[in-house]
Amino acid sequence: MVRLEHGELLSSGYQGVVYKVPAGPEYPDADWLIVKEAMGSPIIRAFRRWMIRREYRVYQRLEGIAGVPRCVGLSDDRLLLEFIDGQPLRLSANELPDRDRFFDALLETLQGIHRAGVAHSDMKRKDNVLVTPAGMPCLIDFGSAVLRPDGAGFLRSWTFRQACQIDLNAWVKHKYLARYEELTAADAVYYNPTLVERVARPVRRFWRKVTARKFRKARRRASNR
Known part of the structure; x- marks a missing residue:
């Protein structure tokens, strides 16, 4: 079993947390592994575990494709991947x-x-x-x-x-x-460009203008204090 307490936290997001951990003797072909683990409240954790199991099935489809990390396995609903230096x-x-x-x-x-x-x-x-x-x-x-x-x-x-x-x-x-x-x-x-992208593009541009305008106003207010 991978010991997360000795790992390095790389990221934390809506899918869970991602660690870099020593591979250990169970995985002689690797020095390091990437571990994705579900965290949060019981309901959120259950959803994230489902996502991790789904991602594991994705990696099973992708086995052997160049440019995709090798999936080492699934351990207690934690996704284990080879570490890619990059x-x-x-x-x-x-x-x-x-x-x-x-x-x-x-x-x-x-x-x-x-x-x-x-x-x-x-x-x-x-x-x-x-x-x-x-x-x-x-x-x-x-x-x-x-x-x-x-x-x-x-x-x-x-x-x-x-x-x-x-x-x-x-x-x-x-x-x-x-x-x-x-x-x-x-x-x-x-x-x-897909329909979704064509619709999202002007919305994204408008949102950037609005947020930029709010930022400029906030900066002016701060400078006038």
Whole structure:
């Protein structure tokens, strides 16, 4: 059993807490593991445990796909993953040693998980894409993944296809740093904003303007005191 008391807390969010822990003799192929554990009140903890078990099933579908951490197992509703040494793309987007190679590999990973019936659906968060010391991508945190259900009806199949497209749109956004006017013909085939994204974009812009205006007013009030 993994001993969390000796672990390093990496993050805490709506899905639970994430630790980096020594692998121990039970896992001779790894020095460190990532452990995701449910926390909170009994009701919240029960929901998070369900999410962790669901994420474990996602990783079972993704076994062997390059650019995805290896899932070590599920222990007492704690998800155990191999530790990937890397920096979030958020911190490395402008410093990739070989940008084309990195994004070609990331596209292959996306296409691989889509063929396996999984859409990440939260790839626009650059923290979910790691850059390894070798300059290669690793896609992490499948807690919000959308699965392609077997024998599903039109609506659920449509939802999965939309989630796959959102992944590809995020790939384009990261590769071109949101400078869509520079999109090449070869990559343009991957970019097709979904209805959800088209609706959310003006709402997000409006919200940014409102919050920026409130910030400026608060700053002026503070400076006048």
